[in-house]
Amino acid sequence: KRFLPPSLVERAAQGELALDLRPEPRMITVLFSDIIGFTQLSNTLRSRRVAELLNEYLTEMTHAIFEHGGTIDKFMGDAILAIFGAPEEISPNEQVNRAITAARQMYRRLDDLNEQWIAQGLITEDNRVQFRCGIHQGTAVVGMFGGSERTDYTAIGPSVNIAARIQESAEPNSILVSAAVADYLHQDAITKFSPLHLKGVDETVLTFSIHVEHT
Ligand SMILES: C[C@]12CC[C@@H]3c4cc(O)c(O)cc4CC[C@H]3[C@@H]1CC[C@@H]2O
Ligand SMILES: [Ca+2]
Ligand SMILES: [Mg+2]
Ligand SMILES: [Mg+2]
Numbered sequence: 182k183r184f185l186p187p188s189l190v191e192r193a194a195q196g197e198l199a200l201d202l203r204p205e206p207r208m209i210t211v212l213f214s215d216i217i218g219f220t221q222l223s224n225t226l227r228s229r230r231v232a233e234l235l236n237e238y239l240t241e242m243t244h245a246i247f248e249h250g251g252t253i254d255k256f257m258g259d260a261i262l263a264i265f266g267a268p269e270e271i272s273p274n275e276q277v278n279r280a281i282t283a284a285r286q287m288y289r290r291l292d293d294l295n296e297q298w299i300a301q302g303l304i305t306e307d308n309r310v311q312f313r314c315g316i317h318q319g320t321a322v323v324g325m326f327g328g329s330e331r332t333d334y335t336a337i338g339p340s341v342n343i344a345a346r347i348q349e350s351a352e353p354n355s356i357l358v359s360a361a362v363a364d365y366l367h368q369d370a371i372t373k374f375s376p377l378h379l380k381g382v383d384e385t386v387l388t389f390s391i392h393v394e395h396t
Contacts, residue, residue, distance in 0.1 A: 213263075214312060246263045
């Protein structure tokens with residue numbers, strides 16, 4: 182169960198809680214992050230070095246998500262789909278707090294990676310790897326899907342697409358959230374962003390940008 186935070190796996194092993202991974206409708210908070218320009222960066226490096234860079238990045242991002250109790254559904258190249266609120270039951274408010282804190286931590290860790298990669302001469306100061314993150318809260322069917330030969334823990338539903346599409350609309354190095362998420366945040370932590378007409382989403386989505394401290 183490598184998609185679960187080790188802390189949760191430990192608690193289940195201790196019998197502290199039972200993990201029910203059967204698919205069921207859940208209220209979850211979906212975090213979708215992606216790198217801008219990873220493909221361009223890949224074209225400047227030998228393929229082995231690209232793999233090393235991607236692994237360094239995904240390792241750091243995994244730490245940040247697991248530290249805050251997130252479940253990692255999948256990596257899609259440099260894109261990451263994480264879920265807060267399943268399989269562990271977490272209140273919607275706490276899901277948002279954990280997702281935002283994880284996103285901030287991901288951003289800080291990428292800052293450190295950029296410094297490291299600049300020092301190694303892999304990238305220059307003016308072509309740092311940039312981050313975008315979309316966060317949405319909504320219902321989805323979450324659990325183990327597949328059959329006896331192969332299963333995958335994932336979330337099925339429009340909420341996943343909405344989070345990914347919000348990410349696509351985010352400014353570089355920013356965290357963009359839907360109104361459903363912003364409702365749990367202090368007004369001074371967010372700035373209204375433009376209403377979005379997202380591909381595959383009928384209604385207009387109101388979005389808010391999270392203030393991120395820049396280095
Ligand atoms: C989550 C998703 C796969 C990643 C797709 C994506 C990837 C990416 O790198 C982006 O920048 C944007 C998107 C938007 C649609 C996403 C798809 C909707 C259902 C499917 O499971
Ligand atoms: Ca998965
Ligand atoms: Mg993308
Ligand atoms: Mg990408």
